[in-house]
Amino acid sequence: MNPTSAERKLLLKLPSGAEEDVVVRFFEPHPIEQGDWQCDYEIQGDSIHRLLYTVGIDSVQALSLALGSVRVDLEHIERKHNAKFYFLGEPGHEFK
Template identity: 35%
Template sequence: MAMTYELGEIMAERQIEAVTADGARSQVTVRFGRPRPDELSTSGDWCCPHQIVGLGEEGVGASFGVDSLQALLLSVYKVRLKLGERAAAAAVRLDWLGQPDLGMEIVPRF
């Protein structure tokens, strides 16, 4: 049985576009809930819920980490993977300000 999660308080949201081969555009919304302690953890782990609306299944998923930051970072990573899979399945290209990674991957430039 799959776990169900509540998004809770939304701490971040991004609007992106799905673009079909003929140029038709539709809105896709990505939401991240505020990280919170995982109620099922006996070791103090954290949970960060996320949701993708407008591109396939719209249920709330979650990622887990040893602290709130790791849970958040893993949630962003998981959403990037889901977006790629869903875009391929729907035969669309995703766009956010022309950024190929949808602005969800930060590579430090020192």
């Protein structure tokens, strides 16, 4: 796994009142086959662990796609658990 290039700490509040710390990490994009680039990212908490990636034509596109994909993944987690992410004490995760 490449070094972490950025991370964000979130709080996931469940309907039961339980709270879970969740960290979203983006790893440095790296070249793969045929000149494309891959950006790995991770969503990790006590009950959540997802390691995913996006592929782009260069490192910027791979990172940009990862930033967009994580939003979809976090929204899926919220729906699946009927929960809500919080960032800096405010509702939402701020990935747009």
